[in-house]
Amino acid sequence: AQSVTQLGSHVSVSEGALVLLRCNYSSSVPPYLFWYVQYPNQGLQLLLKYTSAATLVKGINGFEAEFKKSETSFHLTKPSAHMSDAAEYFCAGRGGNTPLVFGKGTRLSVIA
Amino acid sequence: EAGVAQSPRYKIIEKRQSVAFWCNPISGHATLYWYQQILGQGPKLLIQFQNNGVVDDSQLPKDRFSAERLKGVDSTLKIQPAKLEDSAVYLCASSLDSPGSGNTIYFGEGSWLTVV
Numbered sequence: 001a002q003s004v005t006q007l008g009s010h011v012s013v014s015e016g017a018l019v020l021l022r023c024n025y026s027s028s029v030p031p032y033l034f035w036y037v038q039y040p041n042q043g044l045q046l047l048l049k050y051t052s053a054a055t056l057v058k059g060i061n062g063f064e065a066e067f068k069k070s071e072t073s074f075h076l077t078k079p080s081a082h083m084s085d086a087a088e089y090f091c092a093g094r095g096g097n098t099p100l101v102f103g104k105g106t107r108l109s110v111i112a
Numbered sequence: 113e114a115g116v117a118q119s120p121r122y123k124i125i126e127k128r129q130s131v132a133f134w135c136n137p138i139s140g141h142a143t144l145y146w147y148q149q150i151l152g153q154g155p156k157l158l159i160q161f162q163n164n165g166v167v168d169d170s171q172l173p174k175d176r177f178s179a180e181r182l183k184g185v186d187s188t189l190k191i192q193p194a195k196l197e198d199s200a201v202y203l204c205a206s207s208l209d210s211p212g213s214g215n216t217i218y219f220g221e222g223s224w225l226t227v228v
Contacts, residue, residue: 034216043220044205044219045219046216046217046218051214090154099157099168100157101157102154104152104153105154
């Protein structure tokens with residue numbers, strides 16, 4: 001069954017520093033993988049998704065993620081953090097006909 | 113393009129009362145989902161519709177939760193009677209077509225339920 005694990009419930013970075021949010025997946029079939037962002041009191045907004053077209057996926061707001069099959073990972077990165085990036089980030093995946101399954105989320109704090 | 117609409121945004125009820133949430137998906141989206149997000153956790157799928165048929169309701173607590181999608185468009189999620197542990201955000205989402213694809217799932221802003 002598809003499952004998604006996010007490493008670290010809270011990540012804190014300085015403004016301008018690299019953002020790295022970790023996500024690992026398990027699946028017996030090639031997965032579709034997504035990163036969503038959730039700002040306070042709002043719904044989920046898609047940042048980017050992997051659908052097997054390219055292993056390096058670029059998303060909105062300067063974020064990107066790399067699909068690494070050998071490591072079963074889909075980590076989210078951004079070269080330079082901005083204060084407005086502070087939010088909750090969710091990795092999610094689906095494989096075959098399974099529903100979209102979410103990780104527990106990582107709260108990103110950006111320190112001025 | 114209009115997004116997924118949900119109402120009400122906020123609801124406070126006493127335990128054992130009932131509550132209903134409404135969702136209008138993006139126009140043309142065949143698949144509709146209801147997720148439950150408890151504070152500090154990721155969303156959990158409650159039920160998935162394909163047009164007006166149920167695809168997956170394996171995690172829906174059927175003794176108290178019910179959902180319908182009449183005419184394959186709008187959907188209603190009902191909880192009766194509510195328990196304290198039902199306090200959560202109920203997210204409605206929709207996607208263009210069938211599950212098992214890489215199509216993006218679009219989320220509404222959620223309906224925040226507090227049971228006291």
